[in-house]
Amino acid sequence: MSGDALLRFADALGREAAAVALPAPAGELHLVTFALDREEYGVPVAQVREVIRVGEITRVPQAPPHVRGVTNLRGRILPVVELRSRLGLAPAALTPRSRIVVVEVSDRVVGLLVDAVLQVAKVPMETVAPPPDEVRSADSDYLSGVARWNGRLIILLELDKALLLHE
Amino acid sequence: MSADDNAFRELLDDYVVECLPLAERVADAFVELERRWRAGEPAEELLASARGTLHTVKGNSAMMGLGPMQELAHALEDLTLRRGEAAAALLVEGAGLLVEQVRAAATGGDPTLTAAFLTRARSVVAAEASGPAEAPERRRADRRGGDGAGNVVRVDFRRLDTLLEVLGEGLIEHSAVVEAFRRVSRRGGAAEGVADLDRSIVALEKTMKRLESVVMGIRLLPISTVFGRFPRLLREIARGQGKRVRLAISGGETALDKAVLDRLGEPLLHLLSNAVVHGIESPDDRRRAGKPEEAVLELSAASHSGRVVIRLADDGRGLDEAKILAKAEAMGLEVRSADPAQVHSLIFLPGFSTAEEVSQLAGRGVGLDVVAGAIHGLGGTIEVDSRPGLGTGFVLDLPLTLAIVRSLIVEVDQERYAVPISLVAETVRAEPEAIHEINRRGVTLWRGDLIHVSDGGTLLGTGGGDRPPRRFYIVISAGGKRRAVLVDRLVGHQDVVVKGLDATLGRPEVVSGTTILGDGRIACILDPMRILDQRVPA
Numbered sequence: 116m117s118g119d120a121l122l123r124f125a126d127a128l129g130r131e132a133a134a135v136a137l138p139a140p141a142g143e144l145h146l147v148t149f150a151l152d153r154e155e156y157g158v159p160v161a162q163v164r165e166v167i168r169v170g171e172i173t174r175v176p177q178a179p180p181h182v183r184g185v186t187n188l189r190g191r192i193l194p195v196v197e198l199r200s201r202l203g204l205a206p207a208a209l210t211p212r213s214r215i216v217v218v219e220v221s222d223r224v225v226g227l228l229v230d231a232v233l234q235v236a237k238v239p240m241e242t243v244a245p246p247p248d249e250v251r252s253a254d255s256d257y258l259s260g261v262a263r264w265n266g267r268l269i270i271l272l273e274l275d276k277a278l279l280l281h282e
Numbered sequence: 283m284s285a286d287d288n289a290f291r292e293l294l295d296d297y298v299v300e301c302l303p304l305a306e307r308v309a310d311a312f313v314e315l316e317r318r319w320r321a322g323e324p325a326e327e328l329l330a331s332a333r334g335t336l337h338t339v340k341g342n343s344a345m346m347g348l349g350p351m352q353e354l355a356h357a358l359e360d361l362t363l364r365r366g367e368a369a370a371a372l373l374v375e376g377a378g379l380l381v382e383q384v385r386a387a388a389t390g391g392d393p394t395l396t397a398a399f400l401t402r403a404r405s406v407v408a409a410e411a412s413g414p415a416e417a418p419e420r421r422r423a424d425r426r427g428g429d430g431a432g433n434v435v436r437v438d439f440r441r442l443d444t445l446l447e448v449l450g451e452g453l454i455e456h457s458a459v460v461e462a463f464r465r466v467s468r469r470g471g472a473a474e475g476v477a478d479l480d481r482s483i484v485a486l487e488k489t490m491k492r493l494e495s496v497v498m499g500i501r502l503l504p505i506s507t508v509f510g511r512f513p514r515l516l517r518e519i520a521r522g523q524g525k526r527v528r529l530a531i532s533g534g535e536t537a538l539d540k541a542v543l544d545r546l547g548e549p550l551l552h553l554l555s556n557a558v559v560h561g562i563e564s565p566d567d568r569r570r571a572g573k574p575e576e577a578v579l580e581l582s583a584a585s586h587s588g589r590v591v592i593r594l595a596d597d598g599r600g601l602d603e604a605k606i607l608a609k610a611e612a613m614g615l616e617v618r619s620a621d622p623a624q625v626h627s628l629i630f631l632p633g634f635s636t637a638e639e640v641s642q643l644a645g646r647g648v649g650l651d652v653v654a655g656a657i658h659g660l661g662g663t664i665e666v667d668s669r670p671g672l673g674t675g676f677v678l679d680l681p682l683t684l685a686i687v688r689s690l691i692v693e694v695d696q697e698r699y700a701v702p703i704s705l706v707a708e709t710v711r712a713e714p715e716a717i718h719e720i721n722r723r724g725v726t727l728w729r730g731d732l733i734h735v736s737d738g739g740t741l742l743g744t745g746g747g748d749r750p751p752r753r754f755y756i757v758i759s760a761g762g763k764r765r766a767v768l769v770d771r772l773v774g775h776q777d778v779v780v781k782g783l784d785a786t787l788g789r790p791e792v793v794s795g796t797t798i799l800g801d802g803r804i805a806c807i808l809d810p811m812r813i814l815d816q817r818v819p820a
Binding site for chain 1: 451454697741742743744781783784785786787788790791792793796798802803804805806
């Protein structure tokens with residue numbers, strides 16, 4: 116499966132899901148998953164607008180530390196959040212697999228810089244559990260849960276919290 | 283059902299759009315009427331025009347089933363047949379009420395607010411004065427008084443925003459073509475067709491410029507839309523203060539971008555009420571000082587090479603320099619110069635108010651620093667000039683629009699920034715020996731004064747590290763403050779289309795927005811005013 120075909124699929128799915136107020140079979144979670152460090156993370160497909168390659172990112176002076184900068188998305192200015200830094204992971208250099216996941220949360224469009232986009236997955240709801248107490252901390256409310264599925268562990272992100280939209 | 287609701291709401295919106303300016307015009311006319319009656323000047327024409335306008339408001343209100351407005355307009359029409367102080371005061375009050383009611387038309391009007399007024403109005407209008415005959419000429423006169431209504435199409439402002447956005451993209455693409463052409467011609471030399479392409483690009487540029495001025499022209503509104511409500515408000519303030527003030531407005535036709543106008547009303551009103559409350563003396567004091575009891579407050583606007591200059595001058599007592607200096611001392615400020623201009627400009631500092639009593643309208647914690655901040659936020663400057671006993675004047679210098687800003691593009695540690703050119707006083711080649719260090723602060727001699735020199739990299743946090751000395755500095759100057767900023771390269775001039783700062787980016791102090799350059803790269807737009815205010819790091 117080519118990565119780009121996957122991305123287009125994710126894009127199409129995202130639009131469709133957003134348009135058709137999610138009549139997904141009850142009990143399934145539609146996710147776009149991506150890699151950060153050695154873990155797999157997931158966000159709802161309905162919140163993903165598209166996935167783009169990493170172009171030139173312009174740094175913005177005095178922006179919050181987890182903001183990498185802004186990039187030109189077809190003439191619009193897209194803020195790019197460095198998800199690694201936001202989640203407290205070590206910084207990493209860009210690679211050919213690096214992508215920007217463009218998400219729409221609370222009427223705002225933001226790009227998430229991730230190591231790689233992995234899959235569009237339908238994950239059965241019963242595989243999802245709240246984040247274990249062991250990993251919770253004062254500022255961990257951007258974790259909405261953990262899915263154990265097909266031998267994988269997918270960490271589900273609560274995007275509006277992860278993006279500090281309610282500061 | 284909900285479609286009907288929507289249709290009705292749209293009609294209501296239309297009603298407000300049409301009637302609010304009419305009601306405001308009537309209100310202004312009555313303020314002027316009161317003055318003329320008092321001065322014994324003729325007012326028949328004014329009255330006739332106001333009656334015609336009222337009639338239109340009455341008709342529109344009736345059509346929308348807005349009883350309170352209809353009755354108000356009718357009562358005011360009747361009142362215009364009376365004469366004298368009492369009638370004039372009622373007319374002004376009633377018209378103010380009408381403006382409020384029309385503005386709140388979405389709620390259907392509030393008869394409880396208008397009832398008391400109507401009772402008083404009817405008691406003034408004597409029983410024999412039945413409603414005036416409605417001469418058709420009046421209505422026509424009113425139409426003619428409008429602004430060429432026949433050729434006007436109403437357009438939702440958001441559509442203009444979209445149009446501007448598209449234009450902005452066109453401008454960016456044009457810059458991209460120019461850039462590409464430059465690269466090609468550098469490499470290819472005099473290949474066939476290069477001259478044609480060059481001509482086409484120049485022609486395209488002219489077309490884009492024309493398109494830009496047309497689009498901007500549509501967005502421009504006369505500043506009278508802001509000035510319009512001042513005579514009435516001023517009258518209220520003056521009456522509350524027991525003062526007599528005449529507002530002389532000129533240049534109301536000067537046009538400004540709606541986005542600027544929307545943010546200009548508050549600061550101007552603040553300056554006006556300040557002038558009345560603090561600047562202008564009581565009638566007794568004025569008589570003792572040999573001045574006419576009625577003070578004159580002049581408000582004027584004029585456009586001047588892509589900017590608009592607004593002046594507000596009173597003939598009051600002027601700023602009290604001694605008091606300002608005392609206050610500065612109490613605040614622990616060192617005042618280095620006794621130059622009156624320097625002393626006067628202290629009033630724009632935060633927490634600076636020399637007014638002894640806190641009045642209801644001016645003062646109350648909101649100082650001139652807020653006004654200055656609002657003006658600076660619009661990319662403008664504000665200056666004050668004052669002479670003891672003769673009055674105080676404010677000069678506001680504002681850009682025509684917030685949407686497109688002529689900028690100087692500079693480079694610092696490979697990062698590009700746009701600096702609004704209106705506040706760049708000069709660009710200078712930075713000779714290392716011309717920059718000195720005093721008390722660990724860089725300074726340089728510029729036009730006979732020592733000014734502070736900041737490193738662009740430090741200011742913007744580029745993290746440049748070891749590097750060759752920067753080759754240029756730009757001098758930013760506004761409101762008597764100046765500062766030099768060192769940069770690596772001056773890239774050129776460009777009209778940049780301003781794009782906002784997404785909330786995700788926080789609130790950077792030195793950056794006011796972003797823009798897309800010709801090569802598709804994004805540059806941050808620096809905020810010169812905030813850089814001038816920075817507490818001297820580096």
